[in-house]
Amino acid sequence: MHQTTSGEDEFREYVLARGPALLRAAHQLTGHPLDAEDLLQNALAKTYLAWGRIEDRNALDGYVRRAMVNINISQWRRRKLEEYPSDELPEVVTHHETVTSDVHEELERALQELPERMRAAIVLRYYEDMTEPEIAKTLGISVGTVKSTVSRAMAKLRSALGLPR
Template sequence: MQTTGWEDEFREYVTARGPALLRTAHQLTGHPLDAEDLLQSALTKTYQAWERIEDRGALDGYVRRAMVNINISQWRRRKLEEYPSDELPEQVSCEPAGTSEVHEALEQALRELPERMRAAIVLRYYEDMTEPEIAKTLGISVGTVKSTVSRAMAKLRTALELPAP
């Protein structure tokens, strides 16, 4: 099977950046299998648009934005399908063996954050994006990014029982 140059370029990009993008997807979803599905969907969208993406330096941003958009869309669909129940579901932990207690507590606290807060924290502290970059990625104002990150950090500190700065 013969491939075109851009297909090889796409394959190289996925090979090189896939693990980092998967970590971002995991932080957005809070679950490894959901993260794989999210990344696959985002890479499918990227593959379809590959020839139209002129700035190859912006590929990570394109994929991250696709992941955020897809995750929010899925969350909105799920929100409509979920109904309150008197019984709590059993909690399943999918954390890798050997993970420290602090890391586990942080992962749990991140999973409990609302979608926008989680996305803002992941983009700011895991992807090391600036506030203007986060605002552009999430389609919100810089002020909203600042307040969202601040409120999210306060919730994380409370959940982890850390003192305020």
Template sequence: MQTTDWEEEFREYVTTRGPALLRAANQLTGHPLDAEDLLQNALTKTYQAWGRIEDRRALDGYVRRAMVNINISQWRRRKVEEYPSGDELPEVVAASEAAPSGEVHERLEEALRELPERMRAAIVLRYYEDMTEPEIARTLGISVGTVKSTVSRAMGKLRTALGLPG
């Protein structure tokens, strides 16, 4: 079976950008297996639209937007939202006892995974994707005020999880 030029171009894109896109998917979902599924679904949509995407420099943005949209659709299909029970609250570490800088990234990733989905998505869109509050509101289908309060509460939870002052 022969592959066309665009199929080879797509394959090369996935090979080159796959790891970075998987990290973004993991930040959105908080779970490695869910991240793989999310990325696979987004790449399927990208493959289907490949011929219509004129600006190849915008591919990462296209795939990331697809991941966000798919992730949001999955939340909306769920009947029950998941929230931490509070039974196993993380131990608060004083700022002076904070982890060395090499561990901070791992602790931040863990703290992100512990956030409820909407909070995690708002933080990822705001600080990883550098979206404005109105863009986040449109993407998540919520008001700008809800974005502000969600990001604020999420940042508070992250500070607490990392043992930083409020």
């Protein structure tokens, strides 16, 4: 019978405890459940390989999230554009069962309609609470580009949600 090391057990416990929250972050980055699962799995594989070198266990979520962002960016840089971003978003049809879940669902849909760089900038800024310089470094763009990207993305989200500018 194979005995696992304490590091493997610790990693397994971490994934069990933090997996759902990390999967939500991956879904916000990709906009698609299956892509989110793949992204998280790739990030966790990288984290597992680096597990012994990560001394600050309180920084694990940040390490995994940074890996997800980097992997996601690499994927969109390699991929040929098959979909072209548009200035106009399609009208989103919603069903109003409860106000809270409706707003959340509408926001999720609107986020998914954003071009990938805009979605990444919004997720990093408002979900991960990163500063503009941190986002610039993570996405490999200038701080000015971060500011304009977030501004344009917020305008698109407000428009998609029918909110005043």
